[in-house]
Amino acid sequence: MRISCPCCGPRDRREFTYLGAAAYLDRPDPDAPAPEWDAYLHLRDNPAGRTRDLWYHDACGSWIVVTRDTVTHAVLAAEALA
């Protein structure tokens, strides 16, 4: 697997650390009801196919949203997280 870092170009998967589904970006309001926080922290769509998830490029320190296929491991897009 290779991921195109928006900063550094295509790099080997070994240079990246995976965090989890891009759902981590939709952080609920601090006072949101408990079920919303439970869903945010624990529940996942976990698709077999196209997904979006968060990766960190250890080399340059960029956080990246990667669109990829969980069945074929094809990487379809990678955007920097502003």
Place this chain on the structure above:
Amino acid sequence: MRYSGFRVFAQGLTGNRGWRPAWRKPAPRDAYDVVIIGGGGHGLATAWYLAKNHGITNVAVLEKGYLGSGNIGRNTTIVRANYFLPGNSEFYSHSLKLWEGLERALNYNVMHSRRGLINLFHSDAQRDAFARRGNAMLAQGDDAVLLNRADVRRMLPYLDFEQARFPIHGGLYHPRGGTARHDAVAWGYARAADRRGVDLIENCEVTGIDVENGRVTGVQTSRGPIRARQVALVAAGRSSQVAAMAGMRLPIESHVLQAFVTEGLKPVIDHVISFGMGHFYISQSDKGGLVFGGDLDFHASYGARGNLPMAEHVMEAGMTLMPMIGRARVLRSWGGIMDMSPDGSPIIDRTHIDGLFVNCGWNYGGFKAVPASGWCLAHLVATGQPHPVAARFRLDRFATGHLLDEEGTGSQHNLH
């Protein structure tokens, strides 16, 4: 047909012409009392304990591929009861006891071997952690022995004791730990359940779950609709897809875990050994292959094959620990899709839909759990009450904060 030494002998004398298929291949009926989705170890064990412990035999196990095509036939076969946390400890202890009587109960040779498990430690802090774990195992009534460096050297002389980077300080020895033949576990439960009247239906993919007024009424399958009063989701790495058919989102992320096997060698590794400083563990199969593995590939995946970076990492760790294996050639590698939960512990519970049960979140430790998981899910389905040893495996524990984080690594799916 009952299996016995006499039967093998008699068949040997008569050209082995009398053996029968180990289970029937029935067509699905219109309706069952209980439908189990997933013919892996957990689904098949659940069917057998429903029949044996509770007399519920109007049961079907629906499997989209062939029996044993999932993780039950892909794991590295380690069976152990070395858990620490209340909730896990009593469950795995119960499971190991069931393993110890399993062959007699099933009338099937699952090649359960108590060859002993040794978890190596490499620092004072690790020694303390293992001493504490060993005490928890003893308190649970299981066995644990803290080995010092000389003990380990006597038992495992082929490890690299001379290196400065990861010095071996000792190990936690669990004599009753060991291995079993994974396929035989699936086949043994399948045959035993079939003999009690359970229908095992292969090539039958569940494509929908029917719910009316908050109650499950049946399933849609590639072989037609089947009505059921109770339905259990036991789909391991595919749990999220099956649960989505009932409109549920689970606290599960699927990850690939790889394993490797070498060409057959003469007996050289007598135990199951794990390296405490890298992701590596190893045992030798009865065929002679060295069976070893490491950690997850660390990203969500349904590709049951794995990637090279983890293969490379596992080989490096193996060479660091026991350089002698560098001479063996790797024959095969493969991957299995693990249902990772946020705290690394499983779920055996009912759902908000009446009659619908879920069994998932086995991470990479669900093989040793097969007997107790089947036992406890059958208990829950039959009696409506959680079994005492599985009472903490609740679906709502993430919402209520009652996590069972055995490794203490935090609430993230890929960290366990």
